[in-house]
Amino acid sequence: xxxxxxxxxxxxxxxxxxxxxxxxxxxxxxxxxxxxxxxxxxxxxxxxxxxxxxxxxxxxxxxxxxxxxxxxxxxxxxxxxxxxxxxxxxxxxxxxxxxxxxxxxxxxxxxxxxxxxxxxxxxxxxxxxxxxxxxxxxxxxxxxxxxxxxxxxxxxxxxxxxxxxxxxxxxxxxxxxxxxxxxxxxxxxxxxxxxxxxxxxxxxxxxxxxxxxxxxxxxxxxxxxxxxxxxxxxxxxxxxxxxxxxxxxxxxxxxxxxxxxxxxxxxxxxxxxxxxxxxxxxxxxxxxxxxxxxxxxxxxxxxxxxxxxxxxxxxxxxxxxxxxxxxxxxxxxxxxxxxxxxxxxxxxxxxxxxxxxxxxxxxxxxxxxxxxxxxxxxxxxxxxxxxxxxxxxxxxxxxxxxxxxxxxxxxxxxxxxxxxxxxxxxxxxxxxxxxxxxxxxxxxxxxxxxxxxxxxxxxxxxxxxxxxxxxxxxxxxxxxxxxxxxxxxxxxxxxxxxxxxxxxxxxxxx
Numbered sequence: 157x158x159x160x161x162x163x164x165x166x167x168x169x170x171x172x173x174x175x176x177x178x179x180x181x182x183x184x185x186x187x188x189x190x191x192x193x194x195x196x197x198x199x200x201x202x203x204x205x206x207x208x209x210x211x212x213x214x215x216x217x218x219x220x221x222x223x224x225x226x227x228x229x230x231x232x233x234x235x236x237x238x239x240x241x242x243x244x245x246x247x248x249x250x251x252x253x254x255x256x257x258x259x260x261x262x263x264x265x266x267x268x269x270x271x272x273x274x275x276x277x278x279x280x281x282x283x284x285x286x287x288x289x290x291x292x293x294x295x296x297x298x299x300x301x302x303x304x305x306x307x308x309x310x311x312x313x314x315x316x317x318x319x320x321x322x323x324x325x326x327x328x329x330x331x332x333x334x335x336x337x338x339x340x341x342x343x344x345x346x347x348x349x350x351x352x353x354x355x356x357x358x359x360x361x362x363x364x365x366x367x368x369x370x371x372x373x374x375x376x377x378x379x380x381x382x383x384x385x386x387x388x389x390x391x392x393x394x395x396x397x398x399x400x401x402x403x404x405x406x407x408x409x410x411x412x413x414x415x416x417x418x419x420x421x422x423x424x425x426x427x428x429x430x431x432x433x434x435x436x437x438x439x440x441x442x443x444x445x446x447x448x449x450x451x452x453x454x455x456x457x458x459x460x461x462x463x464x465x466x467x468x469x470x471x472x473x474x475x476x477x478x479x480x481x482x483x484x485x486x487x488x489x490x491x492x493x494x495x496x497x498x499x500x501x502x503x504x505x506x507x508x509x510x511x512x513x514x515x516x517x518x519x520x521x522x523x524x525x526x527x528x529x530x531x532x533x534x535x536x537x538x539x540x541x542x543x544x545x546x547x548x549x550x551x552x553x554x555x556x557x558x559x560x561x562x563x564x565x566x567x568x569x570x571x572x573x574x575x576x577x578x579x580x581x582x583x584x585x586x587x588x589x590x591x592x593x594x595x596x597x598x599x600x601x602x603x604x605x606x607x608x609x610x611x612x613x614x615x616x617x618x619x620x621x622x623x624x625x626x627x628x629x630x631x632x633x634x635x636x637x638x639x640x641x642x643x644x645x646x647x648x649x650x651x652x653x654x655x656x657x658x659x660x661x662x663x664x665x666x
Contacts, residue, residue, distance in 0.1 A: 192287060192317045192326075197296045200244045202251075209455040210252040215275035219430030219463055220262060222279045224423040224442045226393065228296075229288045235393065236447050239292050246300040248451055254278045256302045259337040259388050263417040266436040279431075280304040281442060283341060283392055283423070285312060287319055290326040297335050306330065307341035307390040307420075310377040324381040331382050339388035340378055340416070342370060360407070368411045375415065390420035391439070405439045427502050428461030456502075463504045466511055466638045470618065474502045480622065487636050489620055494628040498528070500619035505534055509615045512590045512641045517543070518632040521583035525629050528621030531591060536612045538619075541589060541598055545580050548600050554610040561607040590641050 226235040228242045237245075255274035262279055265271040280297075282289050285308025297304055312321045322330075330336040358366070371389065379386045389412050391405045405421050412419045413436070421439035429441035443457060456474045467473065475484045480497025483490040491499050517527055526544035537553040549563040588599040594613075597606040622631045 192291055194291050194295050195239075197299045198240045198243050200240060200247055202244065202247060206244065206248055206451050207251065209451045210248055210254075210458070213252065213276065213455070213459060214462060214464065215253065217276065217430075217462055217464075218273065219432040219461065220257060220265065220273070220277045220279055221428055221430050221458055221461055222262075222281060222420065222440065222442045223445050224281045224283060225293075225445050226283045226423075227286055227288065228282075228293050229286075234446055234448070237445060237449075238447075239296065241447075242293070243296050243299075244451060245445070245454060246296060246302055248454075249278065250300045250302070252276070256280055256304070258303055259305055259339070259418055262431060262440075263387065263436075265433055266418060266431055266440055268434045268436070271433075281339075281390065281420070282306045283390065284308065285322045285327070285341075287314070287317065287322055287326070290322055290330060294330060294333070294335065298333075303335045303337075305337045305339055305388065307339045307388070307392075308378070309341055309343055310374050310381055311343075313378075313381055327382050331384055337388065338378065338382045338384070338386060339390055339418075339420075340371065340375055340386050341390050341392055342367075342374055343392070364408060364411050367408055368415070371412060371415055387416055388418040388420065389416040390442070391422040393423055393444070409439050426457075427504075428457050430461045430463065430504070432463065460502045461504050463506050465507045466617075468638055470501060470636050470638055475499050476502050478619075487634065489633045489636065490630060491620060491622050491633070492628065492630040493622050494624055496621070496623050498530070498619050498621040499633075500530075500533065501617040503617050505532070505615055505617035507615065508532070508617055510592050510641050512588065512639045513618065514586075514588045514635065514637045514639070516634045517580075517585040517587060518634055519580060519583060520629055522581055523624070523629050524626050525580065525631065526623040527580065527631050528619075528623065529587065529589060530619040530621065531589065531596070532609070532613045532616035533619050534613075534616030536614070536616070537610070538616060539596060539609050539613060542623075543580060543585070543587070543600055544623075548598065548603065548605065550596065550598065550605070550607050552609055552613060554612050561609070562605055564603065564605055592641050 225237055225242065227233065228237050228239055230238060253274075254276045255278070257271075257273065257277050257279055261271050261273075265273070280302055282293065282304060285306050289306050293304070306322070306327075308322060308327070313327065314321045314323045317323050317326065327338060331338055375386050394402070405419075409419060418436075419439050420442050423442045423444035425444050425446075428443050431440050435441075443461075445454070449457075460474055469487055471484050471487055471489065475482055475489065476499075477491075478498040478500055479495065480491055480493030480499075482497075482499035483492075484499070489499050491497055513529070513531070515529075519525060519527065522545075524545065526542050529541045529543075531539045531541070537555060540551045540553070542549045542551070547563065547565040550561045551558055552561055585601050586599075590597040594608045594611065595606060596609055597604065620633050622629065
């Protein structure tokens with residue numbers, strides 16, 4: 157019927173107009189610039205334990221810890237930090253007097269120039285340039301008064317928002333705020349040595365030339381996007397670290413250092429290494445903050461990088477177990493192990509040079525064990541004092557080589573009355589160890605002996621160990637005390653009086 161035909165035609169016309177209008181509206185939306193709005197910073201409530209977590213961190217430190225986050229959001233993943241956790245971290249850092257510094261100040265410090273640092277300096281960095289750096293991180297930085305550095309590849313900068321990565325508009329807004337510096341980060345597939353199947357492997361020279369050219373092009377491109385010079389470079393986290401991934405930052409560092417004022421290493425977990433004056437001889441260290449980093453863990457790892465003399469009570473520092481179970485209380489460390497185990501201090505040992513360590517051993521009487529006290533534990537090596545039923549020995553590890561410096565057998569009569577030594581038979585033994593320059597003096601019970609250690613073993617922390625091959629045993633290192641040593645004897649090369657190595661402060665108990 158005609159009216160039905162007219163009705164169908166009208167409906168088709170309305171549908172066509174609607175489709176055209178929708179397409180036109182979509183085109184307009186896609187053509188107009190759009191900025192993802194920033195989220196309000198979360199409110200956090202800090203507990204008494206949170207507030208006390210960083211209270212023992214000393215002021216006046218001349219090094220700068222560089223913290224690195226990858227993703228602050230509600231996504232799932234090991235490298236993700238929730239906004240509430242991130243806000244809590246900044247709230248605690250702010251309350252305890254930490255103040256962030258910028259790239260220019262850090263680069264000057266690393267280059268060896270004088271920089272006026274705050275009492276508790278810190279730098280915050282963010283890898284990959286995710287959009288949440290704008291939507292989530294920036295408002296939290298603004299609330300707590302911190303600045304930060306974002307590292308991004310120009311190839312990842314998004315054209316429009318919303319997106320996974322930051323847009324050029326967001327990068328410009330972040331840089332213009334004064335809270336952000338922008339640095340370059342090239343993906344690993346471009347920055348590591350190419351060994352792809354079907355292609356001739358790159359030589360070291362070819363790799364350096366290619367990566368240098370890539371870095372210069374990316375630096376120029378990112379500077380155009382941001383609207384300001386790009387003076388820093390950072391290596392990203394390696395997903396599945398290979399030999400090439402691990403060695404690349406060190407091998408390429410001389411090339412990158414000629415292009416950038418500051419070159420940062422890959423983020424690392426474990427003990428913190430600080431950027432100190434003159435650090436620019438190698439990639440600048442960064443400390444990785446992940447979903448597993450609690451406020452207490454953050455406090456502990458920050459303290460590990462404090463370049464300070466040894467405290468009077470070493471139990472106030474963080475310790476880690478390397479085999480066995482390690483329990484640390486006031487002036488006491490208890491190690492339980494079957495086989496071999498160590499309780500080792502986690503700290504910056506660069507100022508641990510001359511001191512006197514005293515402790516009392518408590519153990520199972522007549523047990524078949526060997527107690528270890530290790531001194532100057534560092535990358536260069538360590539000195540090991542081993543006390544067993546058969547006697548005392550002093551060894552050193554220099555590089556990869558172990559050598560015995562001195563050994564005293566228990567059956568050898570040393571006393572004037574002809575009595576023989578008795579080690580680890582009574583269940584208790586006082587021990588004193590003194591380091592002055594290259595001279596180590598050991599007293600175990602009534603026996604004393606001294607040796608000269610290697611030149612490369614200049615400094616390092618302490619570790620306490622136990623060897624129990626037959627059964628699960630324990631040893632208690634009680635009354636741990638560290639004191640400045642008396643003046644070294646004239647024969648001690650490099651020795652010095654205890655007054656020169658006296659600590660300027662002690663870290664209090666957490």
